[in-house]
Amino acid sequence: EAGVAQSPRYKIIEKRQSVAFWCNPISGHATLYWYQQILGQGPKLLIQFQNNGVVDDSQLPKDRFSAERLKGVDSTLKIQPAKLEDSAVYLCASSLRLNPSTDTQYFGPGTRLTVL
């Protein structure tokens, strides 16, 4: 079974530029998560999708971050414009059902973003 795929693996941009990350979850997984992991911290949930609907985006900085999951499969996370403090690893995860407490989340390798 293929795992969660993410691309690109690394990205370096200048502040005020835009950037997009792509995630392909495990086939059949209904729930998809995007996390932000700043160096020295644990992952923080940005947004959670159930199929193609948003379940929780309370911690997404909506003035600059956006995400979509068209057709309930692949997802993209965009930052526009980027700030220095957006430098982090962006993790995508998926799980079979909705409940993040009891369903195992499977994580992708992450995209390391550096904003100069």
Add this chain to the structure above:
Amino acid sequence: AQSVTQLDSQVPVFEEAPVELRCNYSSSVSVYLFWYVQYPNQGLQLLLKYLSGSTLVESINGFEAEFNKSQTSFHLRKPSVHISDTAEYFCAVSGYSSASKIIFGSGTRLSIRP
């Protein structure tokens, strides 16, 4: 709301020595508890979890963690570590509700010396 504290950012140990990675949580409601592991150049993966029942949970590679409600702790232990256990370990907590998100600690980097 829940929070997690991992007291040690780094833990160096010698191979075949025992190890304990400490985790304390804070919550006003009942919780589920997790340990995730991130091996070098790999994604996060679930190591073990406590949902209910026995307070002692085990992983397939010899780690165990004990849920201690009175001390609000979920420490991870292994009696004898191997070089392959070198990784970063994250403790995490969530509430019972399906609307609860998983809150991660800041991680403990376990380095094994030969």
